[in-house]
Amino acid sequence: MVNWLHSLRRKLKEEQASIIYPHEGFLPPSQDTFAAIGELSRVVRNNPDAVEIYLALGNLFRSQGEIERAIQIRTNLIARPHLEPQFKARAWYELGLDYKRAGILDRAQAALEQAHKITGDDPAVMKEMARLAADSNNFSKAAQHYALLDQPLPQAHYLVRAARQEEEKSGDARAGYKLIEKALKVYPGSVEAWLEIVCRDYRHQNWTNLRFDLKSGLQNVESQLRFVLLEGLFQFIAARSAMDENIKDQAECSSIVANTVAGLEQDMVLCYYCAIFMKQCGRYSRCLEWLEKTLVLSPDFWPARLEILELSLDDQAMTESFKTQLMFFTRRAKSVKRFVCQKCGLKREQLFFNCPRCYSWHSISFRTQLGE
Ligand SMILES: [Zn+2]
Numbered sequence: 001m002v003n004w005l006h007s008l009r010r011k012l013k014e015e016q017a018s019i020i021y022p023h024e025g026f027l028p029p030s031q032d033t034f035a036a037i038g039e040l041s042r043v044v045r046n047n048p049d050a051v052e053i054y055l056a057l058g059n060l061f062r063s064q065g066e067i068e069r070a071i072q073i074r075t076n077l078i079a080r081p082h083l084e085p086q087f088k089a090r091a092w093y094e095l096g097l098d099y100k101r102a103g104i105l106d107r108a109q110a111a112l113e114q115a116h117k118i119t120g121d122d123p124a125v126m127k128e129m130a131r132l133a134a135d136s137n138n139f140s141k142a143a144q145h146y147a148l149l150d151q152p153l154p155q156a157h158y159l160v161r162a163a164r165q166e167e168e169k170s171g172d173a174r175a176g177y178k179l180i181e182k183a184l185k186v187y188p189g190s191v192e193a194w195l196e197i198v199c200r201d202y203r204h205q206n207w208t209n210l211r212f213d214l215k216s217g218l219q220n221v222e223s224q225l226r227f228v229l230l231e232g233l234f235q236f237i238a239a240r241s242a243m244d245e246n247i248k249d250q251a252e253c254s255s256i257v258a259n260t261v262a263g264l265e266q267d268m269v270l271c272y273y274c275a276i277f278m279k280q281c282g283r284y285s286r287c288l289e290w291l292e293k294t295l296v297l298s299p300d301f302w303p304a305r306l307e308i309l310e311l312s313l314d315d316q317a318m319t320e321s322f323k324t325q326l327m328f329f330t331r332r333a334k335s336v337k338r339f340v341c342q343k344c345g346l347k348r349e350q351l352f353f354n355c356p357r358c359y360s361w362h363s364i365s366f367r368t369q370l371g372e
Contacts, residue, residue, distance in 0.1 A: 074098060093115040130149065134158060142158040152187040155187065199232070203240075254274075269366045313326070341360060
């Protein structure tokens with residue numbers, strides 16, 4: 001099936017041929033195509049096998065970017081008076097995907113709701129409704145759908161985003177906190193929720209809470225995701241200090257980070273983060289100590305070597321030309337994307353909770369080897 005599709009697509013590309021008139025070698029005007037679709041619709045009326053083919057034809061059009069044609073097929077199917085409910089539901093479902101592909105999200109939602117009316121909480125329909133709600137920035141609705149799908153991880157993710165949305169809208173921090181607490185209740189390992197909490201602690205300069213929440217967060221999230229909590233907090237502070245640099249708060253926070261990490265089993269990525277927190281607030285000798293600790297755990301950990309190189313540049317006697325060349329390479333090395341999706345290999349410099357390419361949840365990891 002897949003090979004067939006592949007070769008048909010290639011053929012279409014090469015010959016500019018039509019699916020409906022494959023032997024004509026040209027693309028008929030779209031009205032003729034619609035007429036052909038209408039004709040095909042009449043021919044296959046109330047024949048279940050033909051309906052399957054008809055739906056597949058629609059999917060083929062969609063995959064070719066011929067959304068109008070795909071929509072026409074679904075609409076013709078839905079208009080049939082005696083179409084069996086499961087086919088009607090499928091036609092509504094596919095119509096929803098067609099509209100989504102076309103970027104008409106409200107119509108996509110309406111179509112999926114029609115499918116939902118027929119099928120009830122069918123997982124395929126629910127999943128699309130959840131994604132659509134998320135794409136339309138309706139995060140609390142997305143969370144509700146994922147709850148019905150019994151998927152607590154994405155449910156917690158969208159609860160946190162709903163919390164932020166709620167707070168921006170109403171300016172009421174308590175409403176947001178409630179949603180974050182709910183996120184942790186449904187999924188205690190939600191790194192998104194813990195990150196939101198520690199950033200709030202920092203914003204309120206509540207160091208006692210930060211100490212407690214950072215420890216709880218690092219203990220509750222999966223160990224390979226711990227760095228996400230530190231990277232997120234680091235970025236949050238960096239963004240704030242661009243507006244209002246407060247070295248005292250940063251120093252307080254870096255001590256809390258270092259003390260918390262020191263209480264966990266040794267981990268090179270976390271040691272590295274202690275170093276960059278120290279560097280952020282100008283504590284360079286402490287930074288160097290943590291970098292050395294990182295390299296004891298893993299001599300190949302490239303970001304630590306890069307930081308050491310940068311820190312020691314000022315102490316070296318170098319010609320200007322040599323320094324320029326070296327700076328060039330350190331700058332290039334700094335632009336290497338540090339994060340990778342463990343499922344599909346997508347490399348990114350920004351944190352992600354849901355891989356933008358393969359849609360896996362919490363599949364991010366730190367690239368500890370440059371060849372990864
Ligand atoms: Zn991926």
